[in-house]
Amino acid sequence: MSKIRSNPLGVKLDRRTFLKGAALGLAGTALPLNKADASFWEAFFQKHFREMNDDEKKKVIQRLEKEYEQKYKKAIHIGSEKPMPGVLFGYGLDLSRCIGCRRCVYACVEENNQSIDPQVQWITVLRFKKGEKWIDLEESEKYYNPEQVPESGHFYMPVQCQQCENPPCVRACPTQATWKEPDGIVVVDYNWCIGCRYCMAACPYGARRFNWGEPKRPAEKINPNTHYLGNRPRYKGVVEKCTFCVQRTRNGRYPACVEICPVGARKFGNLLDPQSEIRYAIEHKRVFRLKEDLNTNPKFYYFFAYGR
Amino acid sequence: MVQAVAVRDFLIAFKEIMRGSKKYYAWLAFLSFLILLGLSAYIDQLNRGLITTAMRDQVSWGMYISNFTFLVGVAAAAVYLIIPAYVYKFKPIKEVALFGELLAITAITMCILFIIVDMGQPFRVWHILPVIGAMNFPSSLLAWDVIVLNGYLTVNIIIVFYVLYRISHGKEYLPSIWPLIILSIPMAVSIHTVTAFLYNGLPARPFWNASIVAPRFIASAFCSGPALMLIIFQIVRKIWKLDIENRAIFKIAELVAYAMAINLFLLGAEVFKEFYSGTIHVYPIKYLYFGLHGHANLVPWIWTATVLNIIAFILLLLPKTRENFLTLNMGCVFLIMGVYIEKGMGLVIPGFVPDTLGEIYEYIPTMQEIVVTVGIWAAGALMYTLLLKFTIPVYTGKVRFWKKALVASDAMSRKLVTVTPDTTVDEIGKILISKHISGLPVVDRDNRVIGVISESDIIYSEIQRDPHFVEKLGDLILPKEKRGEKLGNTAKDIMTSPAVTAFENTPLEELIKTITEKKIKRIVIVDKEGHPVGMVSRIDIVRELEKKENKHLVS
Numbered sequence: 025m026s027k028i029r030s031n032p033l034g035v036k037l038d039r040r041t042f043l044k045g046a047a048l049g050l051a052g053t054a055l056p057l058n059k060a061d062a063s064f065w066e067a068f069f070q071k072h073f074r075e076m077n078d079d080e081k082k083k084v085i086q087r088l089e090k091e092y093e094q095k096y097k098k099a100i101h102i103g104s105e106k107p108m109p110g111v112l113f114g115y116g117l118d119l120s121r122c123i124g125c126r127r128c129v130y131a132c133v134e135e136n137n138q139s140i141d142p143q144v145q146w147i148t149v150l151r152f153k154k155g156e157k158w159i160d161l162e163e164s165e166k167y168y169n170p171e172q173v174p175e176s177g178h179f180y181m182p183v184q185c186q187q188c189e190n191p192p193c194v195r196a197c198p199t200q201a202t203w204k205e206p207d208g209i210v211v212v213d214y215n216w217c218i219g220c221r222y223c224m225a226a227c228p229y230g231a232r233r234f235n236w237g238e239p240k241r242p243a244e245k246i247n248p249n250t251h252y253l254g255n256r257p258r259y260k261g262v263v264e265k266c267t268f269c270v271q272r273t274r275n276g277r278y279p280a281c282v283e284i285c286p287v288g289a290r291k292f293g294n295l296l297d298p299q300s301e302i303r304y305a306i307e308h309k310r311v312f313r314l315k316e317d318l319n320t321n322p323k324f325y326y327f328f329a330y331g332r
Numbered sequence: 333m334v335q336a337v338a339v340r341d342f343l344i345a346f347k348e349i350m351r352g353s354k355k356y357y358a359w360l361a362f363l364s365f366l367i368l369l370g371l372s373a374y375i376d377q378l379n380r381g382l383i384t385t386a387m388r389d390q391v392s393w394g395m396y397i398s399n400f401t402f403l404v405g406v407a408a409a410a411v412y413l414i415i416p417a418y419v420y421k422f423k424p425i426k427e428v429a430l431f432g433e434l435l436a437i438t439a440i441t442m443c444i445l446f447i448i449v450d451m452g453q454p455f456r457v458w459h460i461l462p463v464i465g466a467m468n469f470p471s472s473l474l475a476w477d478v479i480v481l482n483g484y485l486t487v488n489i490i491i492v493f494y495v496l497y498r499i500s501h502g503k504e505y506l507p508s509i510w511p512l513i514i515l516s517i518p519m520a521v522s523i524h525t526v527t528a529f530l531y532n533g534l535p536a537r538p539f540w541n542a543s544i545v546a547p548r549f550i551a552s553a554f555c556s557g558p559a560l561m562l563i564i565f566q567i568v569r570k571i572w573k574l575d576i577e578n579r580a581i582f583k584i585a586e587l588v589a590y591a592m593a594i595n596l597f598l599l600g601a602e603v604f605k606e607f608y609s610g611t612i613h614v615y616p617i618k619y620l621y622f623g624l625h626g627h628a629n630l631v632p633w634i635w636t637a638t639v640l641n642i643i644a645f646i647l648l649l650l651p652k653t654r655e656n657f658l659t660l661n662m663g664c665v666f667l668i669m670g671v672y673i674e675k676g677m678g679l680v681i682p683g684f685v686p687d688t689l690g691e692i693y694e695y696i697p698t699m700q701e702i703v704v705t706v707g708i709w710a711a712g713a714l715m716y717t718l719l720l721k722f723t724i725p726v727y728t729g730k731v732r733f734w735k736k737a738l739v740a741s742d743a744m745s746r747k748l749v750t751v752t753p754d755t756t757v758d759e760i761g762k763i764l765i766s767k768h769i770s771g772l773p774v775v776d777r778d779n780r781v782i783g784v785i786s787e788s789d790i791i792y793s794e795i796q797r798d799p800h801f802v803e804k805l806g807d808l809i810l811p812k813e814k815r816g817e818k819l820g821n822t823a824k825d826i827m828t829s830p831a832v833t834a835f836e837n838t839p840l841e842e843l844i845k846t847i848t849e850k851k852i853k854r855i856v857i858v859d860k861e862g863h864p865v866g867m868v869s870r871i872d873i874v875r876e877l878e879k880k881e882n883k884h885l886v887s
Contacts, residue, residue: 068455072466142383148689161690162615183689192536198474199459200466216466218459219382219452222474224392228536230688234392234452237383260381261452318535 063087072200073213073252084215085252092257096243103251105274107207113268113323114208115279116291116305117182120328124149124173124180128281128290132184135269135280136255137247139239146233146266147184147281154179159314184281185210185231185266186314186322193223193232202263208295208323209268211253219261228315229322235260268292295323349721356721363714370707373700374449382452385701390693391684395701396450398676399708402556403439403446404481404527405549405675409557410436410488411520412587418506418513424580430727431568432561433492434719436520439557440485442712449704473530480526484519487512492723500726524549537683539616542605548598549675554591556671558584559644559664564716566661572724582655585663589648592667596645599674616682624686629694634678640670740843741836743876744857744866750775753782753824760823761790773856773864774827780862783827786853793826833858836865840876843868 066087076084085102092100129147138144150164154177157163164181174180191210194203201216202223224232238260250256251271258264269279273292277283282290293300302325305311309327352360377384387394410432416422417429448454459465460478469475491512498505506513528549531540562581569576606617618624623631647653647663654660686692697705749763749772764770764787771786795801820826833856834843843855847870854869 072459075466150689160612161688162612162686164690166689166691192534195471196474196534198468198472198478199456200468201459216456216459217453218456220447220450220474221392221452222472222530224389225683226534226536228688230389230691233389235381236385236388237381259453263452 063091067215070215072216074200074203081252088252088256096246096257098243098246098248100246100248100250100256102256103249103271103274104253105251105270107205107209108274109206110294110296112208112295113187113273114293114295114300114302114306115187115268115324116302116309116311117324117326118289118291118305118309118329119179119181119326121287121289122149122180122182123287123289124151124168124175124178125286127284127286128182131280131284132266134245135247135272136267137241137250137257138233138264139235139237139241139258140245141240142235142237144233144235144239144264146231146264147182148230149180149182151175151178151180153177181326182281183229183231183314184324185268186229186320186324187266187268189321189323190319192226192228192318192320196222196226198222205253205270207274209253209270209273210265211267211270212263212265213253214256214258214262214264217262219263221263223263228318228320232263232265234263345722348725349718352721359717360714363710363717366710367707367714370704370710373703373707377449377700377704378454382450384698386695386698388693388695390687390691391681391695393450393680393684394695395677395697395705396446398680399705400443400446400450401527401679402672402676403443404523405553405671406557406560407436407439407443407484407523408520408550408553409439409561411517412554412558412591413561413584414513414517416583416587418510422580422583424577424583428561428565428576428580430492430495430723431564431720432557433488433516434716434723435557435561435564436488437485437492438712438716438719440481440488440523441715442708443481444485445708445711446705449708473526473533476526477523477530480519480522484516484523487516487519491516496723496726521550524553531679531683534683536688537616538613539620539682540679542602544598544602548595548602551591551595551598552671552675555588555595555644555667556675558588558591559667559671562588562664563661563668566657568720568724572720572728574724574728578655581660585648585654585660588664588667589645589654592641592645592648595671596641615686619685619692620678620682624692627685627692627694629696630678630681633673637670637673637678640666641674644670738840738876739836740834740838740840740855740857740868741866743840743843743872744836744868745872746866748773748864748866750779750864751785751823752776753822753827755823756821757790757793757823757826758821760785764790770869771854771867773831773867774823774829775864779864781831781833781856781858781864783824783829784831784854784856785823785827789826789828793820831856833862834868835859840873844873847873 066084070084071080073081081104085104089100089102092102126147126149129145129149132138132146133140133144136146138146148166150161150166151168152158152164159181168175168178187208187210189204189208191204194210197203198220199216199218201218202210202212204210219234221234224234235258239258241257246257247255249271251267251274254267254270269277269281273279278292279290282292291301291305293302295302295306297303305327306325309329311325311327313322313325373384385394385396410429413429413432448457451457460467460475462469467475467478469479491509494509494512495505498509525546528546531537532543532545533541535541562584565576565581568574603617603621606614615624619627620630620634622628644663644667647659647666653663681695685694747767747769749767749769751760751763751772751774753774753776755774760772763772771784773781774783774785776782832846832850832852834846836857836859838857846855847853854867856864857866857868859865
């Protein structure tokens with residue numbers, strides 16, 4: 025049987041082109057990036073990141089780089105650095121130092137290519153009144169907006185992904201689109217996430233963000249140094265989150281929020297290295313972790329440094 | 333051949349769906365209009381993203397998931413009918429259990445639609461499937477839900493179609509489908525339990541993280557689904573003039589009242605625990621019932637639901653109000669509304685308010701969300717209408733598929749009088765008059781048909797005795813070539829021989845052809861030995877064809 029079918033206009037279509045056309049018409053609006061060329065199908069049938077071999081990863085990344093270049097008219101590098109053996113990242117936050125300036129929030133947005141409209145931020149800084157119930161999150165204020173920080177009578181607590189060792193979001197995800205890497209970072213494959221947002225319901229720390237609309241960020245503000253599992257530009261309809269700046273930390277750098285903090289409240293390092301700063305903080309300070317009763321076992325430690 | 337039959341049956345069913353009164357078409361048009369509205373709102377949502385809804389990071393599920401949750405409950409209706417019907421053999425309910433199963437199919441389909449419209453990347457839905465996707469089983473409760481919902485849908489589709497298939501054959505259906513019907517009971521419980529666990533299993537959300545959620549789900553499901561069924565039964569009974577016994581309706585209403593009692597009790601237990609212990613976990617339920625820091629959007633809704641549920645419970649519990657259709661229907665409508673609020677938005681939204689970091693975001697669905705939701709409900713109503721339209725005629729026996737074409741035995745009259753070749757013409761005339769028949773077969777000594785005598789044969793015979801008549805009427809009554817025939821005083825002289833005969837299984841179509849081609853008025857139906865068993869006359873055929881349900885069976 026011939027697969028060629030003719031139409032009244034006399035144009036011959038083979039079945040594949042015909043189906044492709046039909047599907048394109050249907051799906052055109054909802055799928056990311058270039059619809060017209062072959063990459064549409066490559067994107068549609070792209071495998072789960074962890075099921076790809078190095079060769080396939082390379083091809084996918086090449087395609088994505090091309091797509092981003094077309095979109096932003098500038099070269100964007102997508103890295104796929106693997107976790108380093110013997111590394112388990114941990115984070116420390118000195119509550120007695122934090123002044124609530126939100127520089128970490130903005131540095132994170134710049135580094136990680138968050139959408140400006142609609143606004144997406146990975147770090148939330150909460151303000152608490154001193155002398156009241158401690159860590160009753162319901163009493164916290166997220167939208168504080170004073171002339172100057174710190175405000176007297178208040179203290180601040182930044183919250184971001186706690187990179188749980190026992191992450192409820194990973195357990196919840198129906199498609200394995202989010203998982204914990206061997207170096208302890210919980211990542212999302214933005215090309216695999218179906219946008220059901222079950223992980224957001226499951227996260228006890230409000231750390232996950234959804235792209236409710238098409239993420240918008242001017243090309244000149246795009247950070248071109250990205251990682252596939254980290255700060256590469258995202259799509260509408262997928263979930264994203266803090267990755268401890270995987271594009272930086274797997275290359276031996278500090279996360280952007282650690283670098284920017286003007287008071288040195290943020291500490292970062294390898295939990296498996298006894299000499300690391302984070303290990304020092306855990307061993308010498310009075311540390312606690314948020315919502316410990318939930319047994320999520322975060323690798324994000326809050327503490328109070330002596331003397332302030 | 334098989335395909336041809338299937339296509340024909342499909343066309344028969346399709347015709348049944350297309351046929352209807354003006355009101356029916358108006359109803360279909362109304363639903364289609366709502367569906368189109370919903371579709372256009374959804375296409376806009378696809379283009380712009382879920383930002384067209386009021387959902388945000390703080391309240392990341394809203395109206396869609398609320399409707400999904402409510403509808404999982406409705407899907408239970410089937411089981412609440414199946415248990416009394418098949419297990420306890422309560423016949424009046426057994427007869428209507430089929431409509432419950434159809435409702436289950438519709439409700440689950442709507443559930444799937446609500447999930448699809450809630451997805452940020454609906455075209456990636458295949459990622460959730462096993463083998464070709466990366467289903468996170470058994471870890472994710474959402475993966476479990478995909479399995480049980482689709483399983484329940486499949487089982488119900490198989491049951492309904494098998495039962496209809498057997499009914500349309502006029503055959504008993506229960507024995508072979510029994511295991512599946514039994515299986516559908518725990519499956520219905522499982523879709524509720526798993527959907528409840530979906531919420532229940534999240535320690536991040538104290539409002540949901542209560543083990544009472546699953547029992548509450550099942551109790552409220554056993555209220556709302558059957559209550560909806562009761563209203564549907566009355567509509568079906570009125571429109572299709574279907575015989576649904578009051579006894580069945582009252583029995584179901586009674587069961588609904590008990591389920592509501594349990595639902596109210598479980599809810600009370602939860603309310604007590606949260607408020608009395610007064611831990612920080614009290615905030616969501618406080619927000620729901622009393623408002624928090626001046627935010628009180630849900631308060632009027634949940635109190636309305638509570639009052640409606642209590643009134644419904646009383647109306648359905650007391651035999652006097654239960655067995656009065658006005659108060660019964662009030663009770664059902666109140667209950668559906670009450671459970672819709674309590675188990676929909678009343679369950680989903682407080683899970684997110686305050687959010688995990690204590691923020692209060694008050695969620696009020698956008699018009700677009702509402703339009704999409706209405707569109708899906710319209711799609712469900714359309715689906716259920718068409719399913720009923722197709723099912724009820726099969727169920728009542730109006731439409732029969734796969735029946736072979738009509739045959740002689742369907743039409744023949746068995747009122748048979750025979751005569752022998754020696755019976756006199758006078759006697760035959762008397763028989764015709766006294767038995768009100770217009771013809772009869774002549775049989776030999778072995779009771780084999782050798783000819784037929786009709787009224788006209790007698791007329792010919794009588795006329796020819798009087799030359800005056802022949803002269804006067806001439807060709808009008810007796811053609812020249814026939815003159816001289818049929819003269820005599822006994823049957824063998826005047827009969828038409830040999831007789832035109834057919835067998836009982838000769839298709840009616842063939843008989844019609846013979847009668848019209850040979851210009852005869854009746855055919856004698858004989859068995860294999862040639863013994864007469866009946867006659868098919870023109871009027872018999874007319875009578876059979878006039879039966880409405882046979883019209884499509886003869887081309």
